[in-house]
Amino acid sequence: MSSEQQNTTNIPPIFLKPYEPSEHEARLYKMWEESGFFNPDICIEKGITKADAETFSIVMPPPNANGSLHAGHALFVTVQDIMIRYARMQGKRTLWIPGADHAGFETQIVYEKKLEKEGRSRFQMTSEELYAEIMQFTLANKDFMLGQIRELGASCDWSRLLFTLDPRVIDIVYKTFKQMEEDKLVYRGARIVNWCPKHQTSLSNLETKSVERKDPFYYFQYGPFVIGTARPETKFGDKYVVVHPDDTRYAEFTHGQQIELEWINGPITATVIKDEASDPDMGSGAMTITPWHSGVDFEIAKRHNLDYEQVIDWKGKLLPIAEEFTGMNIMEARAKIVEKLEAKGLLVKIDSEYMHSVPCCFKCEREIEPQIRDQWFVTTKPLAEKALGAVADKKVTFVTEAQERVFKHWLENIEDWNISRQIVWGIPIPAKICTKCGHGMVDLEDTITECTKCAGQVEKDPDTFDTWFSSGQWPLATTNYPDSQDFADYYPTSVMETGKDIIFFWVSRMIMFGLYRTGEVPFKSVYLHGMVLDKQGKKMSKSKGNVIAPSEIQSKYGTDALRMGLIVNNAPGTDMNLDPDKINANKKFANKLWNITRFVLDATADLPSGATLTEEDQANIATILTVNTTEITKYMNTDRFDLASEKIYHFVWDYFASELIEASKPLLASNDTAVRASRQALLAEYLVTSVKLLHPFMPFVTEAIWQELPKTMKDQDILMVAPWPTN
């Protein structure tokens, strides 16, 4: 193209160089935000949306306000923004409520690591000091992170932003807690909990992870029995030996029989217990139990009303019951105990090939020490049953059936949920604890002064809630349950879109709490996306150095390219490998669209108004444009954004650009003005439709183009609220 020819066209100068995302994204987001159209109330006010239009709502999973956004965040923002932009263009009353999560334990750990680096420790601070510092840290991160969500193009309603420590949230959580006490769905009791000796707090089952390991498995002579164990250090308190009632090897022993025997620190009296929990096929079929430090043993002890004795302290060191081993770290003690038992001739054999998996703290990977501790628990069975009922009744559906099966399996096998945490960063448990009998009483008004059970002294519960106890009520908080208009209009929300890794942590709890408080499910469908992995399919982690930061991708390739890269070829529920080459391919696609626009605007500069289409061009629209629009819409309606985006990509590139534009060149040069005008109108139609279809996926480049289109081509000033193409 010569420079003279450039000057004779009316191509807006913006198109005379390649699409440069950084020149447009910030100004376009500002324009959207200032338009007010993220807020459905304003859309109605300005006549964009009908007041009685169908609603579409999503509650955003509030990102943890303790760092910057990772690729997983970028994925969920993208998927939800696609849903939201599509719904808005369809004319629905569309609401997306953003939030930010204080993220309890997670954030406290991030902050503790920071303290460690500074040579400080939370154990040298008062709770108030620590809380204040973490609050400051979290609020700073929150603003930073919300800025990054804006940069991803999220068209959420910022006027409804909610933080998980907002008084409104706490109020709902407290009322739920109180109501659950009345309904006997929470209780405080001494039960086995997952104790992390490093973090000095109990954890829910979900907050532990199994680590596969090979450990020596020891067989010891225990009076007339041979018992097996991988944990000799817990055996000081063992004075019960359990065998299966039907195990003929032990038929001579009776339940309750007492036996004198030589043990680690001298002679002891052991009692024989017959219980079906003992597996005859495992080892010798005889086992000793440590009720204070094992869930299974705890249950056996409970059944037979046996004694409990703590052997290991909260820091993971042996207590005085261990006599000469007192104060030793368990790993150090293990070897010494084995040595001693061997010297006493009580070591039978060692199996060095024993594989088992050990529950570890999901954050620090230190071995969990099961401990008995007075904690608050939720009785989950009745709540789970209601949730299962709602799934069975299709009140809530899952985007892939496989996810529904996983979900049901978990609910069917659910156990009581430990909801108290010994950390400061969280919502305090509003309760009084009896110093004498340990009884717990929910006390919202701070009025309880003595134990309702034993009239003993009470003190304030020092613990905080498991974050998921409050997060589970997030749909209620964000819609301002119970008396708000938002709750009436938008609850249950249309879809819960989140990562499949938190299906149990979060999705299940929201369904249980939603049903419990309101009688209705909190959302009608659950769309679970997979994990974003690196190019080779490995989990991204800082230590591996394979983390792809969204912000870096955005500055290199543009936000639209990142969004497309995250969506195309990523079927719902499956993990995806994020490959920068793929993002680069979509950067090129944005530029392609840019150049298509340049061509079409140039070719249609003298487009007469009201040009009629030739028969050929009418047929083209009917057989190609309409068909593609219909198919893409069908994919959108079934949440197959991976297929919809791929289809648009090929439609725009392979058909519109490669075929239609090429075929149009001779027609545009035609002397037949009717043919020429018809083709001009056809190209304009294709451009407008393409840009609309692409907008949910690539909001920035499409809006940038839209803003340059002549008014005659547009049915709205802002593409974000333009109507979705229909037939």
Place this chain on the structure above:
RNA sequence: GCGCGCAUAGCUCAGCUGGUUAGAGCGUUCGCAUGACAUGCGAAAGGCCCCAGGUUCAAAUCCUGGUGCGCGUACCA
């Protein structure tokens, strides 16, 4: 151990309510400055659709078994 899932082109993955020559992106090879675009255009190569059985006129697609991998969950006797 139990549950869920995956196995298709060099790589990453679609397709799988069974039906013409199995698709895409990236990559590779060859050729092109073609008046929108070299962030481009045109072409090409590349696949016992994991294995073995079965159902069927017909199987990548459904069933059974096996192998390999991933995830979840239990068990520390």
